[in-house]
Amino acid sequence: MVDLPDLVDGVPALTIDGGPVRPPSTFDVLDPATEKSVARAPLARGEDLDRAFDAALRAFPVWSLRDDVRRVALLAASDVVADAALPLADILTAEQGKPLPDAVREVHAAAAWLRYYADLPVDREVVHDDGRRYAEVAHRPIGPVAVITTWNFPLVLAASRIAPALRAGNTVVLKPSPHTPLASLAFGALLRDRLPDGVLNVLSGGDGLGAAVSVHPLARKVCFTGSVSAGKEVAAGVAPDLKRLYLGLGGNDAALVLDDADPATTAPKLFAAAFRNNGQTCVAPKRVYASRAVFRPLVQALADLAGGTEVGDGKATGTELGPVTTGAQWKRVSGLVADALSRGAVAVSGGRPSAGPGYFFRPTVLMGAEDGTAVVDEEQFGPVLPVIAFDDLDDAVTRANATHYGLGASVWSSDPDRALAVGRRLDSGMCWVNDHGTIELHLPFRGSKWSGLGTGGGLWGLRSFTTPQLLYRPN
Numbered sequence: 001m002v003d004l005p006d007l008v009d010g011v012p013a014l015t016i017d018g019g020p021v022r023p024p025s026t027f028d029v030l031d032p033a034t035e036k037s038v039a040r041a042p043l044a045r046g047e048d049l050d051r052a053f054d055a056a057l058r059a060f061p062v063w064s065l066r067d068d069v070r071r072v073a074l075l076a077a078s079d080v081v082a083d084a085a086l087p088l089a090d091i092l093t094a095e096q097g098k099p100l101p102d103a104v105r106e107v108h109a110a111a112a113w114l115r116y117y118a119d120l121p122v123d124r125e126v127v128h129d130d131g132r133r134y135a136e137v138a139h140r141p142i143g144p145v146a147v148i149t150t151w152n153f154p155l156v157l158a159a160s161r162i163a164p165a166l167r168a169g170n171t172v173v174l175k176p177s178p179h180t181p182l183a184s185l186a187f188g189a190l191l192r193d194r195l196p197d198g199v200l201n202v203l204s205g206g207d208g209l210g211a212a213v214s215v216h217p218l219a220r221k222v223c224f225t226g227s228v229s230a231g232k233e234v235a236a237g238v239a240p241d242l243k244r245l246y247l248g249l250g251g252n253d254a255a256l257v258l259d260d261a262d263p264a265t266t267a268p269k270l271f272a273a274a275f276r277n278n279g280q281t282c283v284a285p286k287r288v289y290a291s292r293a294v295f296r297p298l299v300q301a302l303a304d305l306a307g308g309t310e311v312g313d314g315k316a317t318g319t320e321l322g323p324v325t326t327g328a329q330w331k332r333v334s335g336l337v338a339d340a341l342s343r344g345a346v347a348v349s350g351g352r353p354s355a356g357p358g359y360f361f362r363p364t365v366l367m368g369a370e371d372g373t374a375v376v377d378e379e380q381f382g383p384v385l386p387v388i389a390f391d392d393l394d395d396a397v398t399r400a401n402a403t404h405y406g407l408g409a410s411v412w413s414s415d416p417d418r419a420l421a422v423g424r425r426l427d428s429g430m431c432w433v434n435d436h437g438t439i440e441l442h443l444p445f446r447g448s449k450w451s452g453l454g455t456g457g458g459l460w461g462l463r464s465f466t467t468p469q470l471l472y473r474p475n
């Protein structure tokens with residue numbers, strides 16, 4: 001058991017209208033390293049959801065008008081989260097599986113999002129102020145926002161959506177993943193004293209609650225992070241009410257390693273990007289197309305790195321990769337790897353799930369898995385990386401683009417300008433050169449094609465939680 005705040009009989013509370021709410025039903029949250037219960041989480045009811053949105057709507061008029069209050073409140077929220085880094089990280093590791101130092105980094109990243117947006121003013125643009133007329137575009141808040149998150153980075157996802165939403169003057173109802181609700185519930189409890197009542201409400205429950213949150217009549221914008229399939233359901237659900245929508249969905253990022261890349265310097269960076277958080281990162285390289293000139297040494301270097309990685313319980317000192325977070329995901333990764341091996345691929349490291357307990361799967365580098373195999377064509381979202389040799393760069397670009405996904409991509413080369421030119425041909429919302437997945441708070445984060453709708457990060461993220469208004473006056 002971890003040290004959770006706000007417990008009654010071992011169960012944390014929902015946060016609604018600034019206070020704790022304890023519905024009668026609960027559900028189990030498992031530690032993926034042991035498959036034992038970490039704690040039980042409250043199962044929010046329809047009436048809890050209505051109360052949360054009523055509170056968010058009531059809080060909206062005052063909150064939306066007080067720019068100064070919002071800035072100070074978000075700074076205080078950032079401080080309280082950073083101060084609670086260790087207990088929050090303990091919860092994250094227990095329910096998500098990531099090594100404790102990674103969990104501590106995630107909490108500080110969540111605090112950084114709150115601080116960054118606290119200091120980013122909601123601007124207005126004066127387009128004309130001359131003898132003829134005054135015209136300005138103001139960026140007004142939208143209203144109560146539904147934020148639905150998934151389990152790979154529960155606190156960073158929550159904070160990176162909540163911070164711009166609140167800073168812009170909206171109020172929020174947050175629904176975390178049923179696999180990792182505890183850190184988000186603790187986050188909500190910590191912020192009760194830092195935010196006015198009703199400004200942030202946190203409700204835990206299953207996928208049905210997510211659907212109910214997204215179609216709630218009082219939600220004016222839905223900000224959803226998760227799978228493409230659920231994202232499409234959310235999009236269809238919000239359409240009749242014309243709610244504003246942000247979707248952060250899956251990816252199947254290609255990394256193109258060109259013939260002039262140095263395998264010795266490329267492999268460690270590629271490995272870290274592909275396997276951080278156990279490959280459960282939306283912007284991770286999920287298939288590598290490597291020029292045949294560097295293919296063998298690259299694969300060998302990746303395999304050596306995989307072989308030397310310490311896999312274990314995230315709570316243990318020295319663990320570099322924890323378990324896969326959910327049993328379903330562990331089975332899926334196992335199935336994708338087994339399917340590739342049965343079709344002739346070779347695992348140069350890893351290759352099969354560990355015997356339980358715990359959803360462990362050693363980092364697996366595959367060669368010989370080609371396009372047309374599920375492990376290449378689909379997002380694995382786990383510790384497996386197929387590396388595919390190419391002879392013709394144009395063909396590799398075509399194969400990288402031949403997917404409905406379009407989140408990230410990367411190009412690796414000793415000639416950065418050549419790599420940038422290749423990157424400009426990739427159909428992705430983001431493309432890195434000699435790097436993959438670096439996120440900076442002030443830069444845009446987005447997916448094209450089925451990987452998402454809308455842009456997060458920086459001013460783009462802030463403005464996505466606003467609606468523009470033209471103010472015009474003849475002079």
Ligand code: NAD
Nearest residue numbers: 150176177206207210211226227230233248249250251282
């Ligand atoms: P999921 O879609 O199953 O669940 C995500 C959240 O949505 C959970 O809170 C869940 O309870 C809720 N939910 C499920 N069905 C719903 C529905 N019909 N309506 C409303 N809510 C619903 O997600 P998952 O498969 O567990 O998450 C992993 C996926 O998330 C991967 O594809 C990953 O790439 C993606 N992801 C994307 C980003 C991004 O910013 N682009 C970030 C992190 C993860």
